Amino acid sequence: MKGRIKAHPILEFKREKRVKFYFEDREIEAYEGETVAAALHAAGIRVLRYTSHRNRPAGLFCAIGKCSSCLMKINGVPNVRSCMTKVSDGMKVRRQKEKGDVL
Amino acid sequence: MISNASVVIIGGGIIGTSIAFNLAKLGVKDISVFEKSYISSGSTGRCGGGIRQQWTSPMNVRLAMRSVELFRRFREDIGMDIEYHEGGYLLLAYSDEEMGEFESNVKMQNQEGLSVQLVSPGEIKEKFPFMNLERVVGGTWCPSDSHANPQIANIAYAIAIKRMGVDLNTHTAVDGIDIQNGEIVGVQTDKGYVKTNTVINAAGGFSHEVGLMANMDIPTHSERHQILVTESINHVLEPMVISFKKNYYVRQTMHGSFVMGQSDKKPAQGNDLGHSVEFLEEMAPKMVHDFPFMTHLHIVRQWSGAYNISPDAQPIIDTAESISRYIFAVGFSGHGFMLAPAAGEAVAEMVVYGRSKTMDVSNLNMRRFKRQIKSEKNVV
Amino acid sequence: MKFYETIVIGSGPAGMVGATILGQHGVKTLLLDENDFIGGQLVKQTHKFFGDHAHYASLRGFEIAQKLQDGISSNSNVEVENAATVMGIYPNNTVTYIQNGKKCKAYGKKLLITTGAMEKQLPFVNSDLPGVYGAGAIQTLMNEYGIMPGSRFMIIGSGNIGLILAYQLIQAGAKVRAIVEALGKIGGYAVHANKIKRLGVPILLNHTIVKAIGDKSVSGAVIAEIDDKFKPITGTERELVVDTIAISVGLTPLTELSEQAGCKVEFIPELGGYVPIRNERMKTTNPDVFIAGDLASIEEATTAMIEGKIASLEMVQELTGKDLEKEIENEITILALFRSGPKSVKIRSGLEKMGIKNLAISKPRINEPKEDIVGKLRAVLECDEEIPCNSCEVSCPFGAIYIGENLNSTPVLDPDKCTGCGTCVNACPGLAIFMLKEDVENRMALVGIPYELLPLPVKGQKMWAMNKNGDYVCDVTVERVVKYPNKTHLVYAKIPIEFSQSVRHFSFIKKESPIICRCEEVTLDEIENTIDSGITDFEELKRLTRVTMGPCGGKNCKLVVLGILSRKTGVSISNLSQGTSRPPVKPVEFSAFLKCGDDK
């Protein structure tokens, strides 16, 4: 049952415009309004980065921008909270390793 | 807390702890240090951590050069890694006039034995291709300038002096100095009284207030300087970069974060340690202009600390004239961290030998303000 | 910069009700929230709420949010800005927020801060692996985005949130393998529990998670049974094949903005941790700043709404000079009624700690606790739900425990009569009684804990004190072990006074060191070693280990670290650190300062 929920007894999910973005060069489909972390989860991807000090895999934890666990490199910018960033067409998303390069 | 101290040091910042370290090294026993809060709670823990030898006053150059010698041996001498890194300092000039000043500074600095060179915009670009050098006409480059973690340095000194038997009292404020017939006989703290005949004022931002405890009107005042830190990223910026014209300094710490600050147009006076949103508003455009890669870098925290400033922005290291054995090492402005190893050594020698031996610091006395005041110019 | 009479920060139930009332009274108000929509926690809740009908009871959470939103959008005095993250409050009530990547500034004569709470974390081995989420994160993914982060779930914690999360997961089609609960009883309301029991979810009481397993991401969890005395029973460890673990062990208020606004905060565990000090009318120590909702104390949507009402009415009164005394007093009475039940004891005592008197309101068959005698060795009865049990009353040789005619009523202790004999601790079938004697002067407390495990600790045994969730709190040395023929023994140890209401178990020290600070990846061992090396000042400890210095600013780990330090130094938590929060509350791009968003 991983991925997008198709039917729900209470809620209705309005999914309108489709967008495509790239995760590690792989094309991923998503819906406008979804965050990067949510869209990756819909595609079954939960490892969002590797930590800089102990090189451990890390993922989403709070989903509301409070914990810094979900930092990714988005459109070349490192340390972006993927749980607070909305996907957009053509966006390039990468797992972050180390602390991130700015050059 | 001991009841009878040979020397009482007021202030557990980098200056106070460095003095205590050097005194202990010279074999002085029963040293008491009083710090009203925690170690590194004052300016030291709030500072940028830059260690620069490129000054306009020869005295500052010498003190800084001696400090660099000592910082290089810090790990062996004091026993802790303080993230000391010789990444150099790059000073930027924006006009021929400023470049002219830089030239005469370099001449003087070279005479003092410091290896500094003038650099052209082309040379800067080659070293640091990621910088936007618009309107920069040149600069100076000193590869042996450096930076370190001031909080760890302060705590390292504190750990070392405790190990050496110094009576270090944190969360203990000195409330008064007991003087009888022009002689110091003791110090009153909020946790009790200590007998002593020697007091050293190393109270940083509170140097004036601690001066008044001995009826001394030390010409220092404190003003707020703001600073910020970003998230950590992989290393890109080796040196500390300073622009006097644009009013900023910036460095990347060994941990990967960037630390940067400026002087506010109208700095808040005193030890008010608040912060303003204007600081961020002013810093952001100039940093992003000169370092375009910072555009999407995240600011993680802002804070502020006090510069304790003397009339010429140089430290005052002296003994009181009217009271015996009241010594002060104050007014370090924006460069007390980098001068601490040498200043501590000099003050310790003053206490033990009556004068500083390794390096003559007598021209940092108070009498200089009676003559014409010649200010240190290379300040942010 | 824009000017308003009031600015409301956070649009959960507290903020929405507050903004509505302010608007209704003609006060020009700005309502800010960092989400794309208003509603706060309510939006994620698909279940029907408790409460009374005046406060939208029996509507679902998101429906309540919709109703409140309708009230706001029809009010021309209230301007709403969404996707607006407040990053700092600066002098002169200057609220700075980031919207669309731009910085905006707004000034309000008065501020109402209703930023709610965030989830507490629970360190266990591999708790930082992808696939371990806060319960709220799963609700966000599932109920906001309609995305399931996994297929087989395990939930840790059987409080209302954990119970409700399980229900919501099943509604959305996932499997919930288990709810793991360290205590011997379900934390949440029995009705929520029954709901998921009916759906076949086992609630594993006296169970704990030992660790998460997985290489890149969670592929299982090791849980173990703990006997009725909280100690994992060797040989009962088993692996649950789950791909997702949800942590739901409580919330703690988001106090940073109120700290920046100069409001004094204090550590009051009964209210959720560090909370802003405020009066009965929700006014903080900064006379311009009011708070309400989970920020003031971790409670419920209903109390959040009433508090929002009280705060905003008082603000209207102060701003306009209108006389709203009657209305305010009325709301205060309604609030007191809500808090009169046994489940609100903590809130009430927390409020009293803050100097707020609780109105005396009579309740049938719920015995009010008698005034405590702090400092005396006495029994602590933790039997809040009305269950048919009176062993304690019967066993007490001194008549110190009263339940009354109806054995369903909750037991109360008369501390005057209690001799500290411990008979009731030994007798209680629910293991709901503890012994406690505070040493207020030294900020320590002797706590006696019923113990039925093997091996039985001996005097001098070094152990870990655990809280009611089985989380590590502090190290202790066993002071005394009293053995009873019926094998419920009593183990005494001293703990920091702050933990006297939380420590309810002593466990033997475990080997693997959990990560305490997620941002900087600092382990318990590292923190302890640094403290052992002589660094006993929180500020110094922080600078040396970098714990709490990461981008999250210590939101996740500060309290845990303070607890460790407190235990090592014997200094109480409240004396170890004052709240100082510095902007930005969350990392902000430089570029936000290049553009000015408030003069659009």
Ligand SMILES: Cc1cc2nc3c(=O)[nH]c(=O)nc-3n(C[C@H](O)[C@H](O)[C@H](O)COP(=O)(O)OP(=O)(O)OC[C@H]3O[C@@H](n4cnc5c(N)ncnc54)[C@H](O)[C@@H]3O)c2cc1C
């Ligand atoms: C934003 C900022 C950036 C800076 N950047 C740099 C830099 O890059 N390089 C550099 O070299 N310098 C820098 N500085 C300057 C440097 O921080 C100071 O010059 C230096 O830390 C001074 O050290 P100190 O020990 O004299 O003062 P402090 O560190 O302030 O120590 C004085 C101590 O005395 C204590 N005290 C005061 N009164 C009493 C009393 N009555 N009883 C007991 N204790 C008392 C205080 O609590 C304090 O801890 C910067 C300063 C600021 C504010």
Ligand SMILES: Cc1cc2nc3c(=O)[nH]c(=O)nc-3n(C[C@H](O)[C@H](O)[C@H](O)COP(=O)(O)OP(=O)(O)OC[C@H]3O[C@@H](n4cnc5c(N)ncnc54)[C@H](O)[C@@H]3O)c2cc1C
């Ligand atoms: C699973 C679950 C089930 C629950 N069930 C019930 C129930 O059945 N009955 C009941 O009464 N209660 C229930 N509650 C509790 C109830 O939801 C909360 O007590 C209530 O939502 C608290 O309201 P609030 O307004 O204080 O905060 P919140 O609803 O948390 O709202 C705070 C708002 O502030 C915003 N914010 C925070 N920081 C900033 C910032 N820096 N800038 C801008 N905006 C910010 C947040 O985005 C959020 O929208 C439940 C809670 C949960 C999690």
Ligand code: SF4
């Ligand atoms: S300790 Fe003794 S007197 Fe006190 S409550 Fe328990 S049984 Fe009663």
Ligand code: SF4
């Ligand atoms: S015997 Fe124990 S479980 Fe029963 S009512 Fe008394 S305290 Fe509660």
Ligand code: FES
């Ligand atoms: S998951 Fe916590 S900040 Fe994104």
